[in-house]
Amino acid sequence: MSGVESFIEFLHIPSLVLTDEMHIRSVNEAFCSQFQLARNDCLGQRFNDLENGLWDSPELHHLLEERLEDENAVHDCEIRQAIDQTGERILLISACRVGDGRHTLIMAQDITQQRQYEELLRERESRYRSLFETIDEGFCVFEVLFEGEKPIDYRFLETNPGFDKLTGLHGAVGKCIRELRPQHEEHWFQIYGQVAVTGKPLRFTQQAKHLGGRWYDVYAFRIGPAEQRQVAVLFDDITEKKKAQEILRESEERFRAVAELVPDLLWRSDPDGKSTWYNQRWMEYTGQTRVQAAGYGWIDVIHPDDRSRSLDNYERAVRTGQPLQQEHRIRRHDGVYRWFLVRAEPVRDVEGKILHWFGAATDVHEQRAAVESLEWRVEKRTRQVRRLAYRLTMAEHKERQRITRVLHDNLQQLLYGVEMRLRKVSQSLLATQDKMSGLLDETNRWVREAILTTRNLTTDLCPPALEKDELGDALRWLKRQMKELHGLEIDIDKQSCLSIQDNELRILLFHSVRELLFNVVKHAGVNRATVRLEEDEKYSIIHVIDDGCGFNAAEVTGGEEDVSGFGLFSIRERLRLIGGYVEIHSTPGYGTHIQIRAPRDRAVQGTR
């Protein structure tokens, strides 16, 4: 026995020797250490009583007292034992009778960790298995077969359902690919052979013509020892994606072909507005390189006067996602600026998110020049018309003055002379011939009437008050005239004055006011009007106001001609020429208020 006891002392396996009464005769260090027991506490103890009976399990009992009785030795019996300090243990018990047969040698291998690892492994394998069984991707493990150093085939060892689905190969395990697909391309063998030999994983996309021409994204890596030449492959069918890419590529090619054909300057920008592409036309026109034009480089070729506005509009479009349309000048490679109509539209995905902006610039320089030329010609003609209207007023006045002179200097003087002579003749005949005297008196009356008529005519044609600077005096004269001749009462303040030194302007204003007062007589249906004179910083202002029937100002003044005979168009155009204007406020039934404004420091446009 001492031999056995000495032997177990050297064992790393926890061991002890029991007497026939199941008392511990000897125990090795490995057992004490494994189960955290003191040797002295063990020796002499009943085995089953160790640790307050924790070793007293039915399984152990059966093993040591019954099976051992029958079999003399038991090997590798797995016992699960609850050990207080160390928790549950799984022990692999081997026991045999030793010595004289009355002693029992027990070796207890602790395989708890081993069993745990195994359990863990099983769980993991189960999880991975579940993963492999359920993933859409294909997975397989195969052994690469070589002829010498040349890979010639591979045999499937394991496949998942995804493999079957993606390749169309069913029941591949245990079979070689050449068996399943004799025409399988050579490059597959090369690739997998390389992985098997080098151990370096490979990622690639490849078409398998003999698997329906499908495209695969493949990740291949070696598993197991190198000599086993086993490769695992994880792959995905990207045939549809490839088709979509091809369609996109073809679409891009078509787009680029069109983009290079059209005469417009085209570009594309990312959702943030930074340009990412220009067509060749842009490069040729601007002389920019792609690098120069990238991002916001296009700003450099926009005319400085247009730059700020263009950039603001563009940034607003990018911010709001709204299409853009504007015109600005773009510099040509030779430095000349030309007008372009610029449009940009967002391109969105199915969810409405902007993918990029697409823009086009169309050369509209010739059209714009034509429009500007036309506008300039219209403006020029309008100025000519205004000048003519103004000159007409002056010519009219000059003619009045001429007629007045003729009347006054010639006709009237003759009439005065005739009148005086007739008076003398009448006086001479008075005593002798009553009848003749009567005839002469009558003739004298006719002459006086003629004198009165010519006198009124000269005054009307050329009011003497108009010769003075003070327009108020001329208007007060006009007030008397309008009352006498047309029964129109005019309220004009006696003190009201407006000094207009410019002769032509004074004449223009006078005749304008007279025209407006004639309108009151002819159209307003009232016999009273107000004339008010004032000045502000910029203008001399005359108000002509009545409470008459009013009129629709827009209808009367909006047209190109005086459709109603109001003369307002003419007054307006003549005033415009000198930098003045007319304000007309009138509503049918609510009277009329017209303001004539003439610049106080007026410059006559183009009349000098």
Add this chain to the structure above:
Amino acid sequence: MIRIFVVDDHPIIRKALRSLLENESDIHICGEAATAQEALESLPQANPDLVLVDISLPELGGIELVRILRIRNPGLPAAILSGHRDGFVKQALDAGANGYILKGNSDDLPEAIRQIVKGKQYLSPEISV
């Protein structure tokens, strides 16, 4: 006898005035001139009691002549003869004219002359100031 000096650029008017006023026993035309300059040169010799001045004279106007006469001959009345009913009346009176007589109603002329010579101001009835 009231001595009248006539200043008018129209010979017809001068002739007609002379012819008309000759009928008045107390009025005599002592001189005439066609321009203000002529009048100023001739007046000292003519020695009139009243100067009748047409408002429209060439070069120096009638109202200006009246203004000069006021300064040179303050005691010599001057009246404006005019075809204009208004527009010049105030100017004429401000210049110192003693009367504003409208041409075309010669009935009033002799009486107007007499009143002015007496020191009154005369305005033809049709005048509006």
